[in-house]
Amino acid sequence: MKAFPVRTQTELREFCEFPVRLHPRDLYVPLPAPVIARHARTADLYLVRDDRGRVLGRTSFHRRGVCQLFGHTEFVDDDAVFTTLMDVAEGRPMFGPVALLPNQTGGVITSGFDERGFVDSAWNPSYYPAMYERHGFTRRFEADTWAVEVAGSAAAYSFDDGRIATERLVIRHGTRRGLRHQLPILREMLNASFAQLGYYTEISAEQLAEQTDGLAFLLDEGLLVWLEKAGRPVAFLVAVPDISEFLMRTGGKLGPVEQLKLLATRSRYRRDAVLVIKGVVPGEQGHGYMTLLSREVHRHLEGRGYRTLRSTFVERDNTASAASYRRAGGKPLHGYTFYQRGSA
Numbered sequence: 305m306k307a308f309p310v311r312t313q314t315e316l317r318e319f320c321e322f323p324v325r326l327h328p329r330d331l332y333v334p335l336p337a338p339v340i341a342r343h344a345r346t347a348d349l350y351l352v353r354d355d356r357g358r359v360l361g362r363t364s365f366h367r368r369g370v371c372q373l374f375g376h377t378e379f380v381d382d383d384a385v386f387t388t389l390m391d392v393a394e395g396r397p398m399f400g401p402v403a404l405l406p407n408q409t410g411g412v413i414t415s416g417f418d419e420r421g422f423v424d425s426a427w428n429p430s431y432y433p434a435m436y437e438r439h440g441f442t443r444r445f446e447a448d449t450w451a452v453e454v455a456g457s458a459a460a461y462s463f464d465d466g467r468i469a470t471e472r473l474v475i476r477h478g479t480r481r482g483l484r485h486q487l488p489i490l491r492e493m494l495n496a497s498f499a500q501l502g503y504y505t506e507i508s509a510e511q512l513a514e515q516t517d518g519l520a521f522l523l524d525e526g527l528l529v530w531l532e533k534a535g536r537p538v539a540f541l542v543a544v545p546d547i548s549e550f551l552m553r554t555g556g557k558l559g560p561v562e563q564l565k566l567l568a569t570r571s572r573y574r575r576d577a578v579l580v581i582k583g584v585v586p587g588e589q590g591h592g593y594m595t596l597l598s599r600e601v602h603r604h605l606e607g608r609g610y611r612t613l614r615s616t617f618v619e620r621d622n623t624a625s626a627a628s629y630r631r632a633g634g635k636p637l638h639g640y641t642f643y644q645r646g647s648a
Contacts, residue, residue, distance in 0.1 A: 305360070305388040310349035316341065319349055322359050323378040324555040327429065333421040333548045334556030335409065340376065343403055349376065352388045361385040364403065365392060372396040375403030375410050381431045386439060390645075397646030399444070401426075411617060412436065415639035416449075422548045422578050422614050425449055426640070433641070441643035447617035448626070452634035454605045454613055460632035461599035463592060471533060473593075475600055478528030478542075489530065493540050497583030522547065522570060526604035527577060531593050539584040539593040541601055546576035546614065574608060579615040582625075598628060 310319050320337045343349075343364065352361035361379035365372060372393045377400065379385050390398070402410035411426045414433045421427025437443075467473065478486055522545060530540035547566065550573060554562050566573075579601075584594055605613060617640040618625045629635075 305352055305354060305384050307350045307352050307388050307392050310344065310351060315351060316344060316349070318359055319351060319362050319376075320556055322351070322362050326378060326380065327427070329552055331417075331420045332427045333423060333425075333551050335376070335403070336551060336558040337556050338558055340556075343376070347375070347403075350389070350392055352379070352385050361389050363389045363392070363401075370397065372398045373402055374398055374400035377401040378428075379435070381429075381435070383435070383438070386435050390439065395646075397644070398441075399642065399644045402642065411447075411640050411642055413449075413638040414443075414446075414641055416637050419451075419637050420548065421638075422449075422546055422576075423544070423551065424578060424580050425614075425616050425638070427638075436643045439645075441645045443641040444644045445619055445642050447619045447640040448636035449617050449638045449640055450615040450626075450629040450634045451637045452613045452615075452629055452632045454602065454610045456606075457613070457632040458599055458602035458606055461595050461602060463596045463599055468596075472535075473596070474532045475597070476530050476532060476537075477525050478523060479525055480523050483523065486528075489537050490540055490542070493530065493537050493585055494581065494583060496585045497540075497589075522566070522573075524574065524577070524604075524608070526608070527601060529597050529600055531597055533588065533593075537585075538588040539582075539597055541579070541582040541594070541597045543577045543579040543601060543613065545570070545573045546578045547573045548576075548578075549573070575610060576612045576614065577605060577610050579613055581616070594628065598632075602632070 308315075310316055320334070320340055323332060324334050347364040347366040349364045350362065351359050353359055360382065361377075363377040364375050366375070367373065374390075374393065377389065379389060400410060401412065409424055409426075412432050413421075413426050413428055417428075417430045524543075524545050527543040527545075528541075530537050532538065550566055550569075551558070558566075582594060582597070584591075602613075614637065615629060615634075618629075620626070
């Protein structure tokens with residue numbers, strides 16, 4: 305086995321296609337190829353090949369501080385392949401898989417392998433956790449993804465509407481035309497509300513623009529909401545229509561032709577949604593403001609006929625967020641973790 309850096313467009317295509325061949329098409333949701341191409345500008349991508357040239361694994365490395373971050377990591381069930389992938393880091397402390405930051409996309413699922421993945425979340429076969437742990441990695445930031453059946457869920461979020469006028473609360477909605485101007489508002493709240501979390505790394509304006517590139521044409525304006533208190537943004541919730549099944553069908557291809565097809569058929573992808581992120585700024589937590597926004601979003605989901613709301617990972621120490629899903633009848637979907645080896 306040998307690891308080779310990805311240098312050509314052909315090799316980049318092999319990098320994108322490998323997990324689509326490796327994993328069941330009805331469970332694994334590939335990261336869109338244009339996203340991987342953007343990551344390749346700042347990360348070093350590698351393929352592991354055997355002596356016949358067959359691709360058996362892939363990974364990427366991107367340095368942040370004294371810890372080597374790795375991501376995009378997929379591999380066959382073979383210790384030699386995994387060792388070859390990890391040896392590229394040359395013994396440095398490692399954390400991952402993340403692409404490119406822990407609060408973006410990455411992680412390994414540790415249970416729920418029979419449940420399909422979804423956008424902005426991981427799916428992997430059951431041998432992945434054992435492989436990491438057999439090679440000296442330990443779990444960090446254990447979490448769960450969640451799923452809530454939409455029907456009747458809004459009733460679980462009770463808020464005293466008399467407070468809306470008294471506290472000068474206003475719910476704002478994202479718009480397709482205004483999204484570019486609304487992103488700085490969301491970014492300020494996002495960085496403030498997540499700064500205390502151990503896995504979080506501050507998102508720059510450029511990184512947020514990249515993460516939301518293409519969101520406007522798919523945006524369901526009732527699923528991107530924030531709350532202002534006396535004119536000051538204090539809480540936000542961002543959910544998106546779940547296009548996982550489209551990405552499964554295209555194998556992660558999302559070029560101009562696929563984008564046109566998605567735009568033409570986007571009504572098909574208003575059956576399920578994914579809650580990507582939510583938060584309340586410090587000093588305003590514990591006042592029920594996320595309950596108010598959750599009620600707003602769940603009323604919209606019910607009114608538009610959505611079936612299921614899935615949530616990206618919630619740390620198990622974050623009992624308030626987990627309780628928010630439980631009150632609406634939600635259940636954990638996948639166990640979730642990141643891995644670390646060595647001390648940073």
